[in-house]
Amino acid sequence: QMHGAATIIVLGASGDLAGKKTYPALFNLYRTGFLPKDTHIIGYARSNLSRDDYVKRITAHLKIQSDSDKQYLKEFLNMTDYTEGQYDQDESWKKLCKDVSAWEEKRGLQKGQKNRLFYMALPPSVFLTVATGLRKNVYGTEGHNRIVVEKPFGKDLESSTQLAKDLGQLFTEEEIYRIDHYLGKEMVKNIMTLRFANMFLGPMWSAESIDNVQITLKEPFGTEGRGGYFDEFNIIRDVMQNHLLQVFSLVAMEKPAGTDPESIRDSKVKLLRHVKPITLNDSLLGQYIASNGKPGYKDDDTVPKDSICPTFATLVLWVENERWKKVPFILKAGKALDNQKVEIRIQFKETPKGSLYEGAVRNELVLRVQPGEAIYFKFNNKNPGLSNKSITTDLDLTYADRYKDMRVPDAYECLILDVLRGDHSHFVRDDELDAAWRIFTPLLHTIDRDRVQPKPYPYGSRGPKELDKFVEGYGVVRRADV
Ligand code: BG6
Secondary structure (H helix, E strand, O other): OOOOOOEEEEEOOOOHHHHHHHHHHHHHHHHOOOOOOOOEEEEEEOOOOOHHHHHHHHHHOOOOOOHHHHHHHHHHHHOEEEEEOOOOOHHHHHHHHHHHHHHHHHOOOOOOOOOEEEEEOOOHHHHHHHHHHHHHHOOOOOOOEEEEEEOOOOOOHHHHHHHHHHHHOOOOHHHEEEEOHHHHOHHHHHHHHHHHOOHHHHHHOOOOOEEEEEEEEEOOOOOOOOHHHHHHHHHHHHHHHHHHHHHHHHHHOOOOOOOOHHHHHHHHHHHHOOEOOOOHHHEEEEEEEOEOOEOOHHHOOOOOOOOOOOOEEEEEEOEOOOOOOOOOEEEEEEOOEOOOEEEEEEEEOOOOOOOOOOOOOOOEEEEEEEOOOEEEEEEEEEOOOOOOOEEEEEEEEEHHHHOOOOOOOOHHHHHHHHHHHOOOOOEOOHHHHHHHHHHHHHHHHHHHHOOOOOEEEEOOEOOOOOHHHHHHOOOOOOOOOO
8 A cells, every 4th residue: 555745854863763763764665665756855953964964874874785775775865855953943943844845836746645744753852842843833734744753751650641631732643653663563563463363372362271471672782872861761661661561462452343553552452451550569670780891780970870770670460351360471671681582472381280291391482573583382292203202392483484585674664654654553542651651650659769779680691680580489480491
């Protein structure tokens, strides 16, 4: 499905997010034929950049792999412009609006075709100022307007509600696209298909068969250079209240009434309303310390010396419904750990006591989100040959082996294309955000109020030494390869 013409305005065009994510995604969409040639991209920022500087900056982030890419790059750069301006001055915004209109006129666009997409690649501090300036001065009346925003959406339920209210006075819910880039990842998008297109999985997908679910995001690097931001937000707000909770929603929600965006989001909200707010008892918090020549979290000059900010957390969610009765959903995330991995691990129940194969290794279904998408199922098989011993083995669907010629698009590519098409399925709705904050806010407030001390763990380790015991307490059986 192609989409109509649009002007894409990248706010904060000289920043990190725009360079690393937005422009590469736009370029890839263009290269692969998903961005029409008559799209116009305007970068807007406060930096005083000549067109040449701007082009150089963008180009530095784009991967050119072949001669045809070189040609695409030339065409792509021709589609983009840069406008310098302030965030709090109507004059600047008016100038931007003039630039947008001039191009719309030049293209001969008619009423109804003058679509504008505002991509906010901006820090939260200027967020509302920019949205206000845009609404007042750049909002189009002869086509649709869409605004793309990205977390942080507030710091707790209260601030998030306030932000939603303020933004809601400027743009309608229909016009707002809240990005959670995990929803654009291939394996995350696959969860719906896996669960609902495979009949055999349905009856297994509940407390009847499942013992526990672990959703893990491990990163091997610290917060180097982002200490200022991170100390205010911590690991829970940075990746758990959003990314991991979205993954959890897709794994645990009931089957939506349809595959349309509202049905999917209704289903998620319904689930989240059944989740108990997380307690401190159901949490293990950690903070990394220096090890093997790598700095500790507090060695960063932008971090207060007495910071209690968790850079690691394991939090257990409980769903109060029939399907998930007594099944712990264990969310784990951390910086400066031993490796890089995002996965969903569903651990099935043991064979019953007194049954033929009592004590057989538990079945596990693992969905690896990254690096390298894979689904594998651990099960017991007779050791081939003369022995009757059972061995544990994998049914293995590693994407790189099975889908050899396929290119997995970056999450941002999928999401920007969705915005152009007007599809909200993979974006966060306002009531979903509320429901998400409700689950995490009491814990976050307790941590701040009681200054809960995180457990130390060495940079590059698996996490605090208390981890194994903690998850075992929830029935997790850890295997040697986990
Ligand atoms: C971002 C967080 O939202 O997600 C980062 O702010 C984190 O701290 C990143 O590293 C992880 O995303 P990805 O796509 O690299 O797994």
